Amino acid sequence: MRKIFLIAFTGLLLASCANEQKMEQTAEQKKQEEADLMEANRNWAKAASPEAFFSFVSSDGIMMAPDKPVIKGYEAMGKTLQEFQSLPGFKITWEPQEAFVSKSGDLGYSIDRILVNFNGEDGKQINLFEKGVSIWKKNDKNEWKMAVDIWNVDPTITSIYK
Numbered sequence: 001m002r003k004i005f006l007i008a009f010t011g012l013l014l015a016s017c018a019n020e021q022k023m024e025q026t027a028e029q030k031k032q033e034e035a036d037l038m039e040a041n042r043n044w045a046k047a048a049s050p051e052a053f054f055s056f057v058s059s060d061g062i063m064m065a066p067d068k069p070v071i072k073g074y075e076a077m078g079k080t081l082q083e084f085q086s087l088p089g090f091k092i093t094w095e096p097q098e099a100f101v102s103k104s105g106d107l108g109y110s111i112d113r114i115l116v117n118f119n120g121e122d123g124k125q126i127n128l129f130e131k132g133v134s135i136w137k138k139n140d141k142n143e144w145k146m147a148v149d150i151w152n153v154d155p156t157i158t159s160i161y162k
Helices: 002-023 027-045 050-054 073-085
Strands: 057-064 091-101 107-119 125-138 144-153
Touching: 027 091, 027 107, 027 125, 027 144, 050 073, 057 073, 107 144
Parallel strands: 057 144
Antiparallel strands: 091 107, 107 125, 125 144
16 A cells, blocks of 8 residues: 555656746746846836836736835825926936746836936936836736736946946
């Protein structure tokens, strides 16, 4: 009886390992997924309208903006974006620096550099360079969607490009 159990257990273990290997990507597939994630992030940065912006965001997405509580979901994000956009001269630009994708290919993150411009009380333009991390996940349609976005000011950055 123990022999049958040992054989069955070994078979299950081997089958499990085979399935795990199938779920892992090849190095080439992983590189392509990272390139796709970088492209999704760059396209998100170009989104000109709220609809276009939210087309890259998961419905349960979270933002962690400086000096703000956690912002969760489209409605809260929309209010925060309106608040930012109400600043005179507001503009935001970012460029992903690197992307990393999990072995399974359904979760990834990017390291971003961000430039935020707005006018100060004296009317002069203020430029804030920031660093950020965006966590992305794939949806049911195999599209990258931003799940968590966190950023803060970094006085050592002088450009969003390497």
